[in-house]
C-alpha cells in the first residue's frame with residue numbers, strides 16, 4: 001500500500017467514526033424531538049383543562065387571561081424547541097452521509113503542531129472528546145480554506161486576527177459515508193473538484209457551492225463591513241450563488257439577531273424564485289423573503305391602477321419600433337428612470353406645499369360630508385413650514401372632530417330607523433348582550449325604551465361610519481393619482497418650476513402618453529416607482545424596518561430611480577446588489593442603477609467587487625460570447641472543454657422548425673436533459689413552439705410561469721435571465737432578429753445561459769455580433 005492509499009484509509013476510518021457518532025446524535029435528537037412532540041400534543045389537548053377560566057369578576061378575568069397566556073407561552077416554547085430540533089436534524093442527516101468536504105491543517109503561530117480542521121455544511125461537536133469533529137463552513141477558521149494556498153495564512157476571529165500557516169489543504173467528495181475522491185491542493189481551491197462540479201448536468205434547482213467557493217466569492221460572502229456591497233460580474237461568474245451563500249453566512253454569523261424573514265431578495269422573474277429555492281434549505285437554513293420588483297410594486301399600488309408588466313414594457317421595446325409613439329416611450333422611460341426625476345418630483349412637491357394638492361370629497365351614503373374645497377382650505381391654513389405628511393395629520397385631527405359631530409347629527413336621520421329594521425338577528429342579540437353587560441357593570445337600568453332606541457341608532461351610525469373613519473385614516477381624501485397626473489397636464493407654472501432650465505425634449509409626447517394610460521386606469525412600468533415615491537412623500541414614507549438586508553439580483557435591469565427608491569424604503573437595511581451591465585435587457589439608459597447607486601452611499605461604507613472568472617459555460621462557449629461583448633477581454637473563461645458553438649445558416653425561416661428539432665434530437669442524443677430553445681420575445685416563442693411541438697416534446701414558458709423543471713423548453717430571452725441549461729438553441733440569431741446595436745446584450749444574455757453546448761440557428765444572414773467573432777471560434781453548418 002503506498003503512502004496515498006494509506007492516507008486514504010486513515011481518512012476513511014475517520015469518516016466512518018464521525019458518521020457513526022453523527023448517526024447516534026441523530027437518534028438522540030430524534031428521541032428528544034419525539035418527547036417534545038408528545039408534550040406539544042398534550043398541551044394542545046389539555047389546553048383548556050390546564051387553564052383556570054373564570055369570568056365572574058374583573059379580577060377573575062385578569063387571572064384567566066394570565067393563565068391562558070402562560071399556557072400559550074409554554075406551547076410556543078415547545079414549538080420553538082421542535083423547530084430547532086428539526087433544523088438540527090436536517091443538518092445532521094446531511095452530515096451523516098457526507099460529513100465534510102474539506103480539511104485544512106492550520107498551525108497557529110503560537111503553537112507547535114498544526115490543528116486538523118474538517119469543514120462541512122454544519123458543525124458537529126463531540127461531547128465525549130470535547131472537540132469539533134466538523135466545523136461549519138461559515139466559522140471564522142474555515143475562511144482559511146477558501147482564502148489561502150499553502151504557506152502563511154490568517155483569519156479573523158471574534159477576539160482578533162489569528163496568524164499562522166496553512167500546512168495542508170485537502171478536498172473530499174464523500175457520498176454515503178464513503179470517500180469517492182480526495183485531492184490535496186496547493187492552489188486556493190483545486191481545479192479538479194471544480195471541473196467535476198461544473199461538468200455536471202444542469203438541474204432544475206440551483207445548488208450550493210460551499211465546497212468550491214472561490215476567494216473572490218468568499219469576499220462577497222463574508223463581507224461584514226459595507227452598508228452597500230456592489231458586485232459586478234461576468235455572466236456565470238457566480239453572483240447569484242455568492243449572494244445565496246452570503247445569506248446563509250449572515251444567518252449563521254448573526255444567528256442571535258437575524259432571521260430569514262429579515263432578509264429580502266428581489267429576483268428577476270417568478271421562475272427564478274423556484275430555481276433558487278433549494279440552496280438555503282440544502283444548507284440547513286430557511287429561505288429568505290423573495291419577490292420580484294413587479295410583485296413588490298403591485299403590492300404597493302392602489303387596486304384601481306393596473307400596472308404594466310416589466311416584461312410587457314420589454315416586449316414593446318423589442319417589437320414595436322414601428323409604433324408612432326415608440327420614441328416618446330423611449331424618452332418616457334429615459335426621463336422617469338433617472339435620479340434627476342427624483343429632483344423633478346421634489347420640486348413639484350415643494351410647489352404643492354403652496355397650492356395644487358387635489359382632494360376628494362368625503363362622502364357618506366352618496367352625500368358629501370366634507371367637501372374637497374373645505375379640506376383644501378384647512379390644509380392650506382396649516383403652517384406651510386411643515387412637511388406635507390405632517391400637515392395632513394393636522395387635517396386628519398380636524399376631520400375626526402368634524403366627523404364626530406356629523407356622526408351625532410346623522411343619528412336622527414330616517415335611514416337609521418330603516419337600517420335598524422334590517423339588522424340581523426344575531427347582531428341584535430349581540431347588541432343587547434353588550435348592553436346588559438354594561439348595565440351590570442355600570443349598575444344602570446335600561447328600562448327606558450327611548451333611551452335604548454337612541455343607543456341602537458348610535459350603534460347603527462357608528463357601524464356605518466367605520467368605513468369613513470378608515471378612509472380618512474388612510475388619507476383616501478387625497479387624490480394621489482390626480483396629483484401625479486397634474487405633472488403631465490402642461491400647466492405652465494408647474495412645468496416652469498419643475499424644469500428650471502427649460503422643458504425637456506419630447507416632454508409633450510411623454511405627457512400625452514402618461515395621461516392616456518392613467519385615464520385608462522393603467523400605469524406604465526416606468527411610472528410606478530415615481531408614482532409611489534410621490535405618494536410616500538405626500539402621505540409619509542412607510543419605511544420597512546423589519547428588513548435588515550436587501551439583496552437585488554440582476555440589478556442592471558433596475559433604473560437609478562428604482563434603486564434610489566428601494567434605498568429610501570429600507571433605510572435601516574444593508575444592500576447587496578449584483579449585476580452585469582453586459583446583460584442589460586434593453587440598452588437605452590445613459591446610466592444603469594448599478595452605476596449610480598454607489599453615489600447615494602457614504603464611500604467609506606461602500607464596497608465594490610468585480611468577478612471576472614466565468615464558471616458556467618465551457619471555454620469554447622465563453623470564448624465565443626466574450627468575443628462580441630464590450631470588455632470581453634476581461635472575462636476569464638474557466639478552462640473546461642466542450643464542443644465549439646454551432647452556427648447553422650438556413651435559407652429562410654421556413655427551415656427553422658426542422659433545424660430546431662434536429663438540434664434538440666442531437667443534443668438529447670448526447671445525454672443533455674435540460675435544453676432551452678431561446679427566442680427573442682414572447683411572440684417568437686409562441687411561433688417556435690407551434691412550429692416544433694409536433695416533432696419534439698417541448699414546453700412553452702410564458703411570463704406567468706413560476707416553477708422550473710428540467711426538459712426541453714421554449715422560452716423568451718428575458719425570462720431565461722439568471723437561469724442556466726445544459727444546452728441552448730437560439731431559435732433565430734439572424735440579422736433580421738438581432739439587427740440593432742441595442743440588442744447585443746440581449747443576444748449575449750441568451751447565449752450565456754448555455755453550460756455545455758450552444759447552437760445558434762440563423763434564418764438568413766448571421767447577426768452583426770456573430771460576424772464580429774473570429775471564425776475559428778465556432779463551427780458553421782449550412783442548410784440547403
Ligand SMILES: Nc1ncnc2c1ncn2[C@@H]1O[C@H](COP(=O)(O)OP(=O)(O)OP(=O)(O)O)[C@@H](O)[C@H]1O
Pocket residue numbers: 194197198207209212213214217233234235236237238239240241242580583615616721722723724752
Ligand atoms: N465557486 C463555485 N463552485 C462551483 N460552481 C460555481 C462556483 N461559482 C459559480 N458556480 C456555478 O456557475 C454557474 C453560474 O453561477 P451563477 O448563476 O451564480 O452566476 P451569475 O453570475 O449569477 O450568472 P448570470 O449573471 O449569468 O445569471 C452555476 O452553475 C454555479 O453553480
